[in-house]
Amino acid sequence: MTLVSDVRLRRVLDSRGNPTVEADVLTESGGFGRAAAPSGASTGEYEAVELPPGEAIANAREDAFPRLVGQVYAGNQREVDAALHAADGTDDFSGIGANSAVAISMAAAKAGADVLGAPLFQHLGGAFRGENFPIPLGNVVGGGEHAADATHIQEFLAAPVGAPNVADAVFANAAVHEAVADLLDERGVACGKGDEGAWAPSIDDAEAFEVVEEATALVEDEVGFEVGFGLDVAAAELYDADDEVYRYGDDERTTAEQIDYIAGLVDEYDLVYVEDPLDEDDYESYATLTDRVGHRTLVCGDDLFVTNTERLSTGIELGAGNSILIKPNQIGTLTDAFDAVELAVKNGYDPVISHRSGETEDTTIAHLAVATDAPFIKTGAVGGERTAKLNELIRIADDAL
Numbered sequence: 001m002t003l004v005s006d007v008r009l010r011r012v013l014d015s016r017g018n019p020t021v022e023a024d025v026l027t028e029s030g031g032f033g034r035a036a037a038p039s040g041a042s043t044g045e046y047e048a049v050e051l052p053p054g055e056a057i058a059n060a061r062e063d064a065f066p067r068l069v070g071q072v073y074a075g076n077q078r079e080v081d082a083a084l085h086a087a088d089g090t091d092d093f094s095g096i097g098a099n100s101a102v103a104i105s106m107a108a109a110k111a112g113a114d115v116l117g118a119p120l121f122q123h124l125g126g127a128f129r130g131e132n133f134p135i136p137l138g139n140v141v142g143g144g145e146h147a148a149d150a151t152h153i154q155e156f157l158a159a160p161v162g163a164p165n166v167a168d169a170v171f172a173n174a175a176v177h178e179a180v181a182d183l184l185d186e187r188g189v190a191c192g193k194g195d196e197g198a199w200a201p202s203i204d205d206a207e208a209f210e211v212v213e214e215a216t217a218l219v220e221d222e223v224g225f226e227v228g229f230g231l232d233v234a235a236a237e238l239y240d241a242d243d244e245v246y247r248y249g250d251d252e253r254t255t256a257e258q259i260d261y262i263a264g265l266v267d268e269y270d271l272v273y274v275e276d277p278l279d280e281d282d283y284e285s286y287a288t289l290t291d292r293v294g295h296r297t298l299v300c301g302d303d304l305f306v307t308n309t310e311r312l313s314t315g316i317e318l319g320a321g322n323s324i325l326i327k328p329n330q331i332g333t334l335t336d337a338f339d340a341v342e343l344a345v346k347n348g349y350d351p352v353i354s355h356r357s358g359e360t361e362d363t364t365i366a367h368l369a370v371a372t373d374a375p376f377i378k379t380g381a382v383g384g385e386r387t388a389k390l391n392e393l394i395r396i397a398d399d400a401l
């Protein structure tokens, strides 16, 4: 029933105004799935390779279509994704492009769900998946590679850890986003937004901590449940490998100082989440930091692990981090992303399903988070391509699909 009968690829716009790959997968019985690849700006060095969309589309048409059409079943995700790997022939998807691969992989999953008449999260998670919903981490202030002339730390993330349900959590993050704007306004700070819809003021990191702490406290009082916050430091972007220092503008920190700095921030602000606090090649320092603060906060590897089970295995062996960011396009297929989640959970690492800074209206990650029972999802706080995922979570919780 779910035999793939056609695959179509095209260039569509992403939220930054760049072209990205969109895939349609059709099945013999009339099933249909459509999905689009997101795109990172602060990409990890070890991510699967995103090709220019035109090239990715041409290569996938030539090499992947013959292995998909009339050959594999959309309802059998492992078979679809194995065909994509076989068509690619490399270990980093530099043949057909991780952007073509992930778009096809996600579109096939949707086509499989369509044939079954089941929502995507149910097709992916099965009848016995958990009943939990992820806590959304919402980017409210940011800079780094996502906005010029803003904070050095890439993302300050609202984390409504005490929310009784996903809808209240989503609205709490939006309220923090709004409170931040009011507080910045009171301070006479005008600002625009970065790539993910977070405010991108021209203030230093210390002032951003003050503002976000105040905003989360205000919203916590208002909603009556715990609203903490966390960070994506995106430290690989700050690290100068030649001089072996982390550069925050004119300030620099050695690795030992960076570890002390992050541990100090966890203490001072009771951070619930710290992503990429150290360089993507420094497993040992991750282990040191995890030893110090891992019992009270999530130390999450994004550029460190790049959704890759081999890199995660190294981290597990060394005790580096206690959480992994899961971005399907970092590894190229849903099967690989699922395998990373499974390995993480088996070893006590919390998976955090994540968007990219360049996004589309695609909602696959909302379904992936529910299907895998992930405790967290990172997908912004406001903005159409971000609210697409957040509103989908609300619909899933409301049995409205």
Ligand SMILES: C=C(OP(=O)(O)O)C(=O)O
Binding pocket: 039, 040, 041, 042, 043, 044, 145, 232, 234, 302, 354, 355, 356, 357, 358
């Ligand atoms: C979402 C992120 O940004 P990008 O997509 O630019 O890697 C991130 O670093 O976690």
Ligand SMILES: [Mg+2]
Binding pocket: 232, 234, 275, 276, 302, 303
């Ligand atoms: Mg990150």
